Amino acid sequence: MAERNYVNPTPVQLAVLAEDAEGRDLLVSAQTGSGKTVAYGLAMAANMLGEAERFGPAAAPLALIVAPTRELALQVQRELAWLYQHAGARVISCVGGMDPRREQRELEAGAHIVVGTPGRLCDHLRRGRLDISELKAVVLDEADEMLNLGFREDLEFILETTPETRRTLLFSATFPRGIVALAKQYQDDAFRIEVEGDEGGHADIEYRAIRIAPDDAEHAVVNLLRFYESPSAIVFCNTREAVRHLQAALLERGFSVVALSGELTQNERTMALQSLRDGRSRVCVATDVAARGIDLANLDLVIHAELPNDPEVMQHRSGRTGRAGRKGVSVLLVSPARRRRAEMLLKLAGIEAEWGAAPQAEEIRKLDQERMLQDSVLTEESTAEDLALAQALLAERSPEDIAAALVRLYRARLPSPEDILDPGEDRGRSRPDRAARERPSRGEERAPAPRTKGGKPSRHGMGEPSVWFRAAIGRRKNAEARWLLPMICRRGGIDKQDIGAIKISDTTTEFEIAARVADSFTANIRRPDKEDTIRIEPLAAAPSAAARPDKPPRRKADEGSYHPLDRDEPRDRADDKPRGKPPRDHQPKSFREPAFAKKKKHRDKSSPGGQAFRSSNPHAKAPGGKKPKAKRRG
Numbered sequence: 001m002a003e004r005n006y007v008n009p010t011p012v013q014l015a016v017l018a019e020d021a022e023g024r025d026l027l028v029s030a031q032t033g034s035g036k037t038v039a040y041g042l043a044m045a046a047n048m049l050g051e052a053e054r055f056g057p058a059a060a061p062l063a064l065i066v067a068p069t070r071e072l073a074l075q076v077q078r079e080l081a082w083l084y085q086h087a088g089a090r091v092i093s094c095v096g097g098m099d100p101r102r103e104q105r106e107l108e109a110g111a112h113i114v115v116g117t118p119g120r121l122c123d124h125l126r127r128g129r130l131d132i133s134e135l136k137a138v139v140l141d142e143a144d145e146m147l148n149l150g151f152r153e154d155l156e157f158i159l160e161t162t163p164e165t166r167r168t169l170l171f172s173a174t175f176p177r178g179i180v181a182l183a184k185q186y187q188d189d190a191f192r193i194e195v196e197g198d199e200g201g202h203a204d205i206e207y208r209a210i211r212i213a214p215d216d217a218e219h220a221v222v223n224l225l226r227f228y229e230s231p232s233a234i235v236f237c238n239t240r241e242a243v244r245h246l247q248a249a250l251l252e253r254g255f256s257v258v259a260l261s262g263e264l265t266q267n268e269r270t271m272a273l274q275s276l277r278d279g280r281s282r283v284c285v286a287t288d289v290a291a292r293g294i295d296l297a298n299l300d301l302v303i304h305a306e307l308p309n310d311p312e313v314m315q316h317r318s319g320r321t322g323r324a325g326r327k328g329v330s331v332l333l334v335s336p337a338r339r340r341r342a343e344m345l346l347k348l349a350g351i352e353a354e355w356g357a358a359p360q361a362e363e364i365r366k367l368d369q370e371r372m373l374q375d376s377v378l379t380e381e382s383t384a385e386d387l388a389l390a391q392a393l394l395a396e397r398s399p400e401d402i403a404a405a406l407v408r409l410y411r412a413r414l415p416s417p418e419d420i421l422d423p424g425e426d427r428g429r430s431r432p433d434r435a436a437r438e439r440p441s442r443g444e445e446r447a448p449a450p451r452t453k454g455g456k457p458s459r460h461g462m463g464e465p466s467v468w469f470r471a472a473i474g475r476r477k478n479a480e481a482r483w484l485l486p487m488i489c490r491r492g493g494i495d496k497q498d499i500g501a502i503k504i505s506d507t508t509t510e511f512e513i514a515a516r517v518a519d520s521f522t523a524n525i526r527r528p529d530k531e532d533t534i535r536i537e538p539l540a541a542a543p544s545a546a547a548r549p550d551k552p553p554r555r556k557a558d559e560g561s562y563h564p565l566d567r568d569e570p571r572d573r574a575d576d577k578p579r580g581k582p583p584r585d586h587q588p589k590s591f592r593e594p595a596f597a598k599k600k601k602h603r604d605k606s607s608p609g610g611q612a613f614r615s616s617n618p619h620a621k622a623p624g625g626k627k628p629k630a631k632r633r634g
Contacts, residue, residue: 009035010035010038011034012039013039015028015193016028016039024191025169025189026193027175028172028192028194030193030195038079044063044137044167048063054088055088055089058109058112059110062113063112063113063136063139064116065113065138066138066158068142068149070266070269071294072142072292074093091112091114093114094114094121094124095116096120097265104124104129107129107130108129118146118158119151121158122157125157138167139168139169142172142292143155143172144172147178160186205330206329207346208329208331208332208355210332210355212334212358212420213421216420218249220358221246222255223360224359227363227364227367228329229371230298230301230329231282232283232298233282233301233302234320234321235303235305236306237306238309242305243285243287244259244261247285249483252487253415253416253486253490254414255282259286260273260287260291262289262290276296285305288316292316299321300321300328300329302317302318302331307334307342311348314332317330332346332353357424360417360420361417364417408520409493412524419496467514467518467539468539469510470508470536471534471536491524494514498513499511500512518538
């Protein structure tokens with residue numbers, strides 16, 4: 001433990017080693033991240049080793065640990081292998097999704113500790129592959145979660161099959177009725193331990209509740225990730241569909257992100273977690289169950305993009321951070337309609353959260369400036385090759401130009417922050433004003449304008465020379481300004497303030513770029529992009545302001561037919577539609593004659609000229625060229 005810088009044991013570790021708990025069955029309430037894995041690893045050491053300092057040859061297992069998910073079981077295996085490394089323990093795993101034949105070979109080779117999931121352990125027990133004759137201790141880790149996942153029958157089978165002389169250690173975040181009943185049935189005079197530190201066992205986690213507008217959750221996630229710049233972060237959603245949508249949105253904005261949900265195969269999950277551990281990805285979007293067992297050393301930020309269903313889930317989510325003495329932040333995104341629910345969750349969990357607004361784009365840009373000045377690239381010792389290139393640059397460009405280029409390169413690798421309105425400060429604004437601000441016309445969508453000191457957006461328009469570009473994507477492929485804007489910033493290495501009007505038509509999108517960054521933007525968009533293949537090219541001139549209307553304009557009664565000739569793909573003209581047969585007698589129609597002449601109630605009505613259409617000939621045809629129908633009675 002000294003090698004891992006463990007100076008002082010955690011409260012739960014001290015509790016299981018107390019004299020009252022020695023050798024007894026334990027019923028322990030401890031939150032995720034409290035050090036409980038090491039706690040039960042220490043508690044069962046005396047049962048497995050006795051007075052010896054090292055294990056003997058591996059044979060039948062001495063301890064069995066049951067965990068709810070593959071990830072948690074594999075994490076426990078790594079922790080116990082590290083803890084008992086100097087004692088010579090052999091720790092193996094038996095989990096769903098892995099090759100059972102390989103696990104069978106490992107069991108036949110012998111092991112001191114076996115860690116597994118309920119279903120796979122039951123399978124090995126029923127097939128006689130797992131020898132439990134020498135078992136000294138059984139641990140149920142996160143027992144409440146296993147009951148919630150429907151593993152009660154499997155747990156009962158494991159506890160009934162194992163020797164009665166075993167020691168049973170049951171760890172659970174809470175003590176619902178199911179856990180208490182399980183303990184009474186399968187434990188012998190269990191010693192109950194409830195460990196709560198500051199803030200409900202999460203003393204190293206700072207809780208924040210962020211007010212957001214209902215449609216701003218995605219933008220708030222972007223700004224939080226940019227504000228904290230955590231080496232690793234987890235964003236929680238409630239459904240697989242929400243995970244897929246948010247992952248795609250963050251990828252489009254330039255974040256390195258992976259997703260974890262129940263639909264992934266074990267190989268895909270392993271690759272995603274490895275990507276997080278080695279730093280290739282920094283953000284994980286996940287559902288609650290899929291994130292079980294995730295243990296990332298540098299995980300400092302947890303974002304609840306959607307509120308959890310109960311306080312225990314919220315604490316399990318937040319427990320991914322604030323581990324091993326590190327500080328962490330857990331952020332809940334709360335819309336006005338969810339305010340009471342969020343307050344109730346926090347109250348039931350015994351957590352006091354700091355309420356506030358989401359980080360604003362201006363705050364993030366100021367942080368970017370500070371981070372750039374502290375970047376290691378400015379403090380590292382320069383090589384001879386670096387200095388030679390610097391001299392060549394100084395011969396061609398001024399120091400100011402080179403420094404400005406360095407700033408642009410630094411900003412280009414960062415996702416652009418979003419402008420977000422705090423709903424708590426927007427209540428005094430009238431609804432018509434908000435509607436006019438939030439719903440631009442479909443014909444011309446504009447990037448959100450920079451904010452003034454008063455908090456209101458400035459007038460649309462560049463206010464400086466600009467250049468127009470065209471992207472080969474339009475409404476037919478669901479183009480929207482909310483995701484086109486970050487894509488343009490990422491592809492061109494520019495900020496949102498450098499973009500003016502955005503005009504989306506059926507098949508293309510035209511947008512305005514400040515002339516001062518047009519050259520660098522053009523150079524950047526010509527480079528191959530790994531995220532998308534949307535073609536962007538400059539325009540020779542600004543597009544016509546009246547081009548590509550979405551709907552025909554209103555016309556006066558005496559105007560001719562409107563033909564949308566300036567659309568990308570014109571619709572069929574009204575004049576080209578096939579016409580019906582003309583009347584055989586070619587009788588001219590009266591001015592504005594009734595449309596339904598065949599009905600008696602219309603035939604007797606007067607025309608606008610004041611004359612009614614009546615025929616003295618009983619066999620005469622109606623003006624439409626058809627015989628009037630004889631009305632039948634009875």
